[in-house]
Amino acid sequence: MSAANMRDLLLKGGRVVDPSQGLDAVGDVLLRNGKIEACGGALGTPDGAEVMDCSGLVVSPGMIDVHVHLREPGREDVETIKTGAHSAAAGGFTGVCAMPNTKPVTDNQATVGFVKRQGEAAGYARVYPYGAISLGQKGETLAELGEMVGAGAVAFSDDGRPVESAHLMRTALEYARTFNVPVAEHCEDMSLARGGSMNEGVMSARLGLKGIPAEAEEIYVIRDILLAKRTGGHIHMCHLSTRGSVELVRWGKERGIHVTAEVCSHHISLTEDEVEGYNTNAKMNPPLRTQSDIDALQEGLADGTIDLLVTDHAPHHYDEKEREFADAPNGIVGLETALGVNCTWLLKTGVLTMTQLVNAMSCLPAKVFHLPGGTLSAGSLGDVTVFDPVREWTVNAADFKSKGRNTPYGGRKLFGQARATVVGGHVVYRAPS
């Protein structure tokens, strides 16, 4: 994406919401040469500039989803970096962090570099690679974290699995301090969770499915908080799903421990009731839980205990999901429904203010993961999300840019939709009218 010879882009008359500048007012944003030239107030229209009418829409720093699975290398049949980045742009995201549980695992600088280049070639949302914590994600030997950072990795995780050895997690947290990158944990005690396919509760008792108790997550949450305390490292909790986990992270933050946390859109909107009828599009790990958990997660977002909103976008092939429940793989897609779900369940309900929502989807992801962007201040990256926070639309999986169709929101009405996505000054997505 060359910055030279680019037309200026004027985003005119939208509600500009930029928590990093304490801004929430109607105004214009001007982009030049791939960067933010000016922001706020009524800016004039420079000669030759492209003008996008944003009246009635919100203009925010580009949204970043730090937890997605792009499946490439290895499973290009279900998603490629290109289709995933396109899906992200269609959802309003200007950047995503791609998890390393690919085939082969992204545990070395060559694969990290490959993912980065594929993202750049795709030309949609920016793709920041995660590197694996351990070789092959086997949980035995530390991978070459330094080399991976050099090739472009922004964080480390063995997501898909937990790091079962506390010693290895401790080492990773200590070693990662050298590079000042977060270590992200998929919190799941396998001895409690093994064989489980949904939340342990009355629903699993009725359906005759082995359940995964909340404690399987919480045990690792507190373990890793204590290890972060010991090492001074930065632990980031992936996809929290229980009330207990929120309480533990709050405990950690109160003591000044460097812990951050994320929550998925589906975990703040859907309960285990979605599994009724053995619906495999409601099967993911960690599973959907109860209304009480949803309430705690929403409170956690509102009071800042949980920093970020993510999707854990996990496409699967139709045939793989078209199976007996216990055998179906875990995961649902989320990039193209996230904004709608978040606006419907958090903004419309008043759980979060607009500033808080934009913060959780844009500013904080950039801040926590040390990524460029997350702000509309002059001179920063020309990444902008333009969205309509109240527009009503019905989810139709067949329209997705992602190859994955596995969504539990199919046929549902959502309020809130991306209307345009700008990356490096280029409009990489424009919603059909």
Added chain:
Amino acid sequence: MSKKPTIVLDARAVDRTLRRMADQILELNDGTDRLIIVGILRRGVQLADRIVKIIETQEGVTVPRGALDITLYRDDLQTVGPRPVVGATHLPWTIDGQRVVIVDDVLYTGRTIRAALDELADFGRPARIALAVLIDRGGRELPIHADIVGKRIDVVEGQRVDVFVEDLDGKEGVFVADPAEPPSGDT
């Protein structure tokens, strides 16, 4: 618009007819030796009970009485829609070599009797099977014939013949009714 059902036999007439039928059965059978009376659920069973009682009073012998539910042998099960309720079949002793008289209330198409014959064949091999019906309304669709008939009547197609027995309906009588009418009737 509603026509009152036409009475064919009142309670007294039913009684007289059953007595005559019982006599005819004894005549046909030459007494009560090896005689088994089998009623077809449901009203055939009540009528069979009455006949057995009449024979008991007359001859001092209690003839064995069986009950046959033919639901599972119907030839229209695949097309009748929701499953009809199945009643209890009960045949005393073996029927091999016995003389069975089937008793039913109304003989019409003959399909019920055809089913009854198939069912009896699954239980054994009687020496003979005879058929006694209270009402023969014609309209046969199969070559089935009653040996003993209480009363023959002519019925317009679409009309219904309702038989009421004391034990089940609290009254007795035989009526012809139009299809629209609910089964009721005054004696």
Added chain:
Amino acid sequence: MKGILGKDLLGLEQLTAEQINVVLDTATPLKEISLRQIKKVPTLRGMTIVNLFFEASTRTRISFEFAEKRLSADTVNVASTGSSVSKGETLVDTARNLEAMKIDMVVIRHPASGAAQFLAERIESNVINAGDGMHEHPTQGLLDLLTLRDRFGDLKGRRICIVGDVLHSRVARSNIWGLTKLGAEVAVCGPRSLLPNAIEEMGVKVFQRIEEAIEWAEALNILRLQLERMEAGYIPSQREYNRVFGVTRERLERAPRELLILHPGPMNRGVEIDSDVADGPHSVILDQVTNGVAIRMAVLYLLSGGRPEQAIVAKAGVV
């Protein structure tokens, strides 16, 4: 124009008390057929029924086979082990292949909960759940209800306790649904590690000790204890299980009333149930087996209730 049970029998959770009673009322007169010399009625003549068993099971399969043959249906047995993944042919493909061969009904037993519903949603044939994972075993539940009803008459207010590994038991779940719908009071008794955490929310009392359960109940439905449970660490040993939870003659003698004893089989004599109890005067275990065939005949009869299109075709005079 569906029958009273609809297209499939997947479980007792979705049935009404009325539907359950129709099955029990239909099964009762059907018992007599198994007592005849010629144990056959022509009712399902010409129908093809496939017994699709993905889990080894002799007794349930044989019971279904008897039921099918006594109704004059043609039976085909397909046995397979393991999930779609290990077999290499998905359940969907298996189902579609069968359907292409123009079959009328499928009886399926499968190790995955929800497998029967999965199949029923994808094929037009009637589907009968003969046990799906830990979810339900509706014909077992129904035959247990019939056995209890034959002895007790009305089940309203009757106290029935299910004893054993309820957590992993589809028989227990079907029984809980069926009994509560017919108004019985249901309890479970077993080691807490083998009871679902949320079991009370299913409308059921919990007894921690077998003595308390025996004191309270009018009938016990005793579940088989599987070897795998010891191996997976849920309870220490079979011997301990028998000591603490076994239904023995001594325990029954101390009961305030005479309890009916049920067991879905096969029994681990000396583990969950002692031989003198299994063979004793209050055991109705063999009645359960007899009732099993009648119940399955009733279910086949009620589900096969005339396909609507055939009715329309017949009425139009086209054969």
